[in-house]
Amino acid sequence: MRFDLDMAARAIPELLGGLAVTLELSVLVIALSLIWGVVLVVGRLSHLLPLRLACAGYLQLVRNTPVLVQMYFFYFGFAMAGLRLSGFEAGLLAMVLQNGGYMSEIYRAGIENVGARQREAGLALGMRPFEAFRIVIFPQAVRLVLPPMTNQFVAIVKDTALVSTLSAADMMFRARLLIDRTAAAYEVFADLTAMYLVLTATIALLMRAAERRLGR
Amino acid sequence: MPNVLIASLPYLLRGAIVTLELSAVCALLASAIGIIAALAQSYGGLVARGIALIYLYLMRGTPMLVMVFAAYYLLPYVGINVEPMTGGVLVVSLYYGAFMSEVFRAALASVPRGQWDAGRALGMHGRWLMGIVIVPQALRLAGPPFINTCIMLVKGTSLVSVIGLVELTLSGREVVERTLAPFQVFGGVALIYFVICYSLSLCGKALEARLPHAH
Amino acid sequence: MPTDPTRPIITIDHLSKRFGSLAVLRDVSLAVMPGEVVAVIGPSGSGKTTLLRCINLLEPFDAGEVRLDDAPIGYVVAPNGRRRRQPEREIAKARAAIGMAFQSFNLFPHMTVLRNVMVAPMRIKRVSRDAAHETAVRLLDRVGLSDKVDAYPRQLSGGQQQRVAIARALAMEPKVMLFDEVTSALDPELVGEVLAVLRQLAEAGMTMVIVTHEMQFARDVADRIVFMAEGSIVEQGPPQQIFNDPQSERLKAFLRRYREAYLL
Numbered sequence: 214m215r216f217d218l219d220m221a222a223r224a225i226p227e228l229l230g231g232l233a234v235t236l237e238l239s240v241l242v243i244a245l246s247l248i249w250g251v252v253l254v255v256g257r258l259s260h261l262l263p264l265r266l267a268c269a270g271y272l273q274l275v276r277n278t279p280v281l282v283q284m285y286f287f288y289f290g291f292a293m294a295g296l297r298l299s300g301f302e303a304g305l306l307a308m309v310l311q312n313g314g315y316m317s318e319i320y321r322a323g324i325e326n327v328g329a330r331q332r333e334a335g336l337a338l339g340m341r342p343f344e345a346f347r348i349v350i351f352p353q354a355v356r357l358v359l360p361p362m363t364n365q366f367v368a369i370v371k372d373t374a375l376v377s378t379l380s381a382a383d384m385m386f387r388a389r390l391l392i393d394r395t396a397a398a399y400e401v402f403a404d405l406t407a408m409y410l411v412l413t414a415t416i417a418l419l420m421r422a423a424e425r426r427l428g429r
Numbered sequence: 430m431p432n433v434l435i436a437s438l439p440y441l442l443r444g445a446i447v448t449l450e451l452s453a454v455c456a457l458l459a460s461a462i463g464i465i466a467a468l469a470q471s472y473g474g475l476v477a478r479g480i481a482l483i484y485l486y487l488m489r490g491t492p493m494l495v496m497v498f499a500a501y502y503l504l505p506y507v508g509i510n511v512e513p514m515t516g517g518v519l520v521v522s523l524y525y526g527a528f529m530s531e532v533f534r535a536a537l538a539s540v541p542r543g544q545w546d547a548g549r550a551l552g553m554h555g556r557w558l559m560g561i562v563i564v565p566q567a568l569r570l571a572g573p574p575f576i577n578t579c580i581m582l583v584k585g586t587s588l589v590s591v592i593g594l595v596e597l598t599l600s601g602r603e604v605v606e607r608t609l610a611p612f613q614v615f616g617g618v619a620l621i622y623f624v625i626c627y628s629l630s631l632c633g634k635a636l637e638a639r640l641p642h643a644h
Numbered sequence: 645m646p647t648d649p650t651r652p653i654i655t656i657d658h659l660s661k662r663f664g665s666l667a668v669l670r671d672v673s674l675a676v677m678p679g680e681v682v683a684v685i686g687p688s689g690s691g692k693t694t695l696l697r698c699i700n701l702l703e704p705f706d707a708g709e710v711r712l713d714d715a716p717i718g719y720v721v722a723p724n725g726r727r728r729r730q731p732e733r734e735i736a737k738a739r740a741a742i743g744m745a746f747q748s749f750n751l752f753p754h755m756t757v758l759r760n761v762m763v764a765p766m767r768i769k770r771v772s773r774d775a776a777h778e779t780a781v782r783l784l785d786r787v788g789l790s791d792k793v794d795a796y797p798r799q800l801s802g803g804q805q806q807r808v809a810i811a812r813a814l815a816m817e818p819k820v821m822l823f824d825e826v827t828s829a830l831d832p833e834l835v836g837e838v839l840a841v842l843r844q845l846a847e848a849g850m851t852m853v854i855v856t857h858e859m860q861f862a863r864d865v866a867d868r869i870v871f872m873a874e875g876s877i878v879e880q881g882p883p884q885q886i887f888n889d890p891q892s893e894r895l896k897a898f899l900r901r902y903r904e905a906y907l908l
Contacts, residue, residue, distance in 0.1 A: 277623045279584040282618055294612070371491070398499075399503060409492060553768060554736040
């Protein structure tokens with residue numbers, strides 16, 4: 214299997230054409246699941262039992278089913294029901310629903326690990342519950358959640374490749390198109406892998422910098 | 430309403446069996462790879478550690494879907510039979526081997542320092558120390574995260590559907606194509622995955638409860 | 645190799661250890677005779693635990709020598725003067741002849757009490773299962789825990805766990821026993837049962853080096869008290885001298901603070 218360096222070089226711009234979609238999807242999923250995760254964790258930790266149970270049930274549902282199946286569910290399901298979602302949109306929906314769940318668990322773990330005792334210390338000093346959260350718990354929890362969150366962001370970027378199976382024109386999709394046209398599978402996959410590695414390494418570096426900035 | 434689902438259930442369940450078979454084989458292989466990689470990473474010489482780290486970096490940074498397609502397109506050139514099952518076993522085991530390695534590495538590191546002291550103070554070293562004192566404790570510590578990784582692995586097998594392995598997800602797509610009832614069918618598929626994965630997680634919780642947690 | 649009663653069992657010769665820029669042990673020398681009970685006291689950070697852990701090479705050290713029955717352990721000095729760490733196998737052999745009990749007991753949680761005591765003699769000294777069993781039962785009886793042989797460590801109190809730990813160390817028939825603050829992690833009412841075991845051992849003639857905060861105990865049981873501060877031995881001598889007639893200012897200050905704390 215000879216490696217055609219020239220072909221590899223020519224493949225890069227083609228693949229980069231899909232980078233915008235990959236990035237756009239990644240950023241949207243990250244942003245929306247961070248928010249959705251907050252909603253879920255509030256429900257998960259609420260005083261109302263039905264709400265707690267509903268959120269816990271939701272979490273079990275999303276973590277025990279593959280995200281690909283969720284994507285197919287929305288893509289084909291809505292199409293049949295008359296609402297034609299694009300591969301991108303169906304993927305976005307499924308990934309936000311799933312990763313929002315994972316984010317909420319990360320938040321919950323962070324909060325619980327900071328611990329009830331810290332909260333008590335705050336209350337004993339005369340803070341109101343929300344103040345105690347904002348001043349005592351939140352800053353400490355943020356430091357704790359950064360590592361698992363980094364892993365989750367990396368996982369999100371990798372999962373975006375799945376939308377290529379629904380014809381969304383991301384890097385993976387472009388790669389397959391290119392291979393079908395040129396049969397240069399070796400070179401294209403080498404490039405594609407390298408590009409994903411660069412993306413994931415960049416995220417890891419950015420998050421490491423964020424950790425340092427927060428003075429861990 | 431769920432008539433379609435009920436009618437196609439036998440077909441879906443056959444796909445589920447393929448999923449389970451694939452998962453079981455890959456879980457075993459991934460564990461083996463994981464143990465080797467963890468030992469190489471923590472106790473290996475420069476070369477072993479280097480290989481392990483490169484392997485881990487590649488697996489953690491590359492989407493498994495890319496690997497699945499790569500296996501499909503590239504393996505024929507290397508002369509490997511391009512049956513979806515073979516490609517699937519190869520890719521899924523390699524990919525989750527990296528996660529398993531992290532599970533075992535973390536477990537080894539979680540064995541309290543005092544256990545090393547006690548073993549050494551009694552005159553143990555090397556394979557004795559590892560085999561009698563450290564590894565048994567590490568395996569117990571690894572239980573719950575191991576099960577979680579297995580659950581991830583089961584979900585991951587759904588990706589092998591894209592290269593034609595008729596496991597649960599592809600079975601679902603085939604049925605949908607025939608019956609045009611995507612919500613029902615994929616709902617059913619999700620339900621079957623749920624049953625498999627949730628059962629595994631219950632095993633995990635039972636394991637966690639049974640395990641004597643030291644100190 | 646039988647121990648010569650006129651030569652020290654443990655010789656520490658000009659031992660030094662740095663931790664980064666911090667000198668943890670400064671040129672420490674100490675000889676422990678067979679059958680002697682040496683208690684090491686001193687404020688936190690004085691290096692007493694580090695010294696103990698250097699004896700059986702659980703901690704490395706930078707200069708000096710530790711000898712067990714006149715044979716150096718841990719490091720060998722080559723003819724060209726370079727100092728090299730002995731292979732792990734050699735160090736393990738020396739450790740097998742030195743018993744140690746830890747502040748945090750460190751029992752093996754995945755084994756019963758009986759197996760905890762049996763496993764080392766069986767695997768390392770290749771003692772037969774029956775012989776190891778017999779020794780284990782005898783030792784557990786001696787520390788007062790025959791009724792707990794099939795229990796797991798997590799089912800025992802701190803004092804019981806520590807007694808098992810001592811029995812486990814004794815099962816290897818060591819020439820000398822090291823005790824690293826073995827009662828510091830115990831609830832006060834459990835301290836007595838462990839000290840009783842140490843007392844018994846001392847009376848039976850075991851060579852012991854005991855790092856402790858229990859001054860009363862040290863005074864009663866030790867043949868010699870070693871007072872350490874800031875990584876050096878400041879003063880040593882029989883309990884009479886150390887407690888009733890301290891010579892150094894450092895020791896006087898230490899004892900004064902100790903008495904204040906306890907008279908309150």
